[in-house]
Amino acid sequence: GQNIDQPTEMTATEGAIVQINCTYQTSGFNGLFWYQQHAGEAPTFLSYNVLDGLEEKGRFSSFLSRSKGYSYLLLKELQMKDSASYLCAVTMDSGGGADGLTFGKGTHLIIQP
Amino acid sequence: DVKVTQSSRYLVKRTGEKVFLECVQDMDHENMFWYRQDPGLGLRLIYFSYDVKMKEKGDIPEGYSVSREKKERFSLILESASTNQTSMYLCASSLADPRDNDQPQHFGDGTRLSIL
DSSP: OOEEEOOSEEEEETTSOEEEEEEEEOSSEEEEEEEEEOTTSOOEEEEEEOSSEEEEETTEEEEEETTTTEEEEEEOSOOGGGOEEEEEEEEEOOSSSOOOOEEOOOEEEEEEO | OOOEEESOSEEEEOTTOOEEEEEEESSOOSEEEEEEEETTTEEEEEEEESSTTOOEEOSOOTTEEEEEEETTEEEEEESSOOGGGOEEEEEEEEOOBTTBSOOOOEEOOOEEEEEO
């Protein structure tokens, strides 16, 4: 089975830094995606990690530890437009061909002035 | 930019009806997916397809079927709609790269389906 956990809701202040954690227990783990979803809109791709370590992309960074089954998304210099749900999703090593994503339930991030 | 278009933003149908949800992508992607998104449950994979006329069951295929007659179009079919299929349905597509199966999925804006 697959189990992906992330906090339901977080609150942070404009200009600050926030870290959203995701832990997973899956068989045949391959890689981990982070998506952002504003209310009423489609999820949009933020980052992908397959190797251990930190991937930085502007204000957003994502970290993966395969041995610990753990990832986090780090958002710096928070802006009001960062208020959204952040979805952690994993892919499996199926040995070839596409596989769908298995998503966590998402973290609703609220940015306060 | 990748464009994934779902035919309806909002749809209301009655119990027992056969319902078709259409999805079209314009980037020649091999892979297409259907998810449903429910409060407290997140996104769950219903079916996916990695080639024309090919389909694979996801995590919750019961009560659904799919059709992929053309590469750009992936249809989700509710054979006999029930109230527990009221949900937001999201279509996605991704490129097939033999060197790296994990290409980002690009999502449509979703169809909010209500079954009365």
